[in-house]
Amino acid sequence: MSPHLILRIVSKLLIPLIVVFGFYVHFHGDFGPGGGFQAGVIIAVAVILYALIFGMDEARRAVPPVAVRYGAALGVLIYVGTGVLTLFMNGAGEPLNFLDYDALHPDQSHHTGQHYGILLVELGVLTTVTSVMLAIFYAFAGRVPDIKDEDW
């Protein structure tokens, strides 16, 4: 029997809920409090909790450090890409500027495109924030001291 049985079971139950709550905060971000930053931290917390309960090796297997590095870059690409996309989507024949989200949806009267734009941008933020939080956590948790404690 492994120790900390209650902790393991409870966190197994909680981790999916934490991730779902993270996405709730994300998709709620354009109407109320929330957004990519907060959602990204919440999703990262799910992985950090997993690492605390099941150990660093298990966490690294679930979310490999390479994925974290690529995730950080991917988030920036989504973020910038949303703006660049509007450069290529000429609305009504007129050239649209960088970040002109109205291009993303034809419904101009409700500015639906602006909603899509902010959700996409926040998705980029979410990806990068999650990855960077995990990168920081992995860097601190996986740090090997330069001088071993016995050598002091």
Place this chain on the structure above:
Amino acid sequence: MDMLASLLPAGVAYHAPVLIVIVPLIAAALAAFMPKGVWAWGVAMATSVIVAILAFGLLGQVGVHGAVSYDVGGWAPPHGIEIRLDNLNVPILILLGVLGVLSLVYALPSVADEIARKQQALFYSAFLVCFAGLIGVTVAGDAFNVFVFLEISSIATYTIIAMGVGKDRRALTASYNYLVLGTIGATFFVIGVGFLYMATGTLNMADMAAVLEQNGHNRVTQAAFAFIVVGLGLKAAMFPLHVWLPNAYAFAPNFVTVFLASTATKVAFYALVRFVFSIFHPEVAFVSMSFTWLFAVVGVVAMMVASVQAVFQTDARRLLAYSSVAQVGYMMLGLGMGTAAGLSAGLLHLMNHALMKGALFMALGAFALNFGVRQVKDLAGLGKTMPASAMAFTVAGLSLVGVPLTVGFTSKWYLVTAALERGWWWAVAALMISSLLALAYVARLLAAIWMENAPSHHGEAAQRRLAPWMMMVPMVILAAANVYFFFHADPLVGLARAAADAVMGGR
């Protein structure tokens, strides 16, 4: 100008003001995906070439149409975010583009030697973020985005300086010192911008200037001025705020030192000029007083004290770093004259200094690559073992002193002329004394290189070993530019004069 204006295809030309910022930003993310350092280098190289082409295209556009404005997101200024290009910031973009290309050509062998293999891709990624940030500061048309891009470039700079850890652990403390001071500087700057926002109700720089002209100044705007000058002065290494610079330049990877020495403080200086001249009016009493009693004084003190400090350095890159502080003093003196002639002389020196310091640090990097040379005394005999790099170093070094036939002479000539026009004899004297001090520290380096014998190992003199061509070519181009622009001074002088006129409005 017409030829440059038609350099870019129409669609690209229209979006060029924003593309010049977002291309390096996208490239930074792409570089982080690259599995090998060389591929990331390829991405960075391509990016810098694109940036240089865009910068020349924008120079043409500004030359033909006057100031170019771009509304980000289709929101018109002053409410929306504006990207604005005029004669003042386009030369800085050209500087960033050209030195970006040259220093990246140089980077491949240098970085391969200094940075651990698996960190190289991320190193280039961080460099591109810094590059994007510096370009962003230059093109931003509103004060808050200047702050945001300043922070983007600074944070990336702290990282790439700390990467010097592979050769010297002191890079970590140098970077940490810069981080602490740089953050204080950025905080001061944003407090100043906050005060200005409070006083004017706008963040757009052109709008701020209009509102300030209409409403006049009060204690709040004076406080804003003080905070902004301290904040940007710290980034530009204005004399008493320069303490982060020598160690940061001395322990960073050589490529980073080359790039930062020729661009980073220049961009901060540009931002300072933009705020002091465009937003605050030079004819307002407290601003014109600050020119005489702050910028000119600080500039002269920097020229003296930092030059003397440079004479006594033992580390070659630290020596040149102190010299950079002194050269920033020249620019501050030019700014402090408060005349179009003085400002254009300062800006001319800004561009020329990038040419000299670029070549000098490139040569030191080549010496370090082949012989691990870092100390002044170890430069002995490099005239024989690495003649081409030593020649480039010599030409740029003489330019630093201000010897005729080099650009250093041109910009000092314009500075002296501007000082005489203003009736500042003491400034002329200071320029002369500072040039003599420059001669003293450059002579130390050159004497070691040319007069002393190469060290011998077990009775066997060190063999001739040339630098890789990828380091040699940009170094020689920069050194040649130091001579070329003495005989063909018009392009650079014209850029500097147009820049000064853009902010002084022909005053």
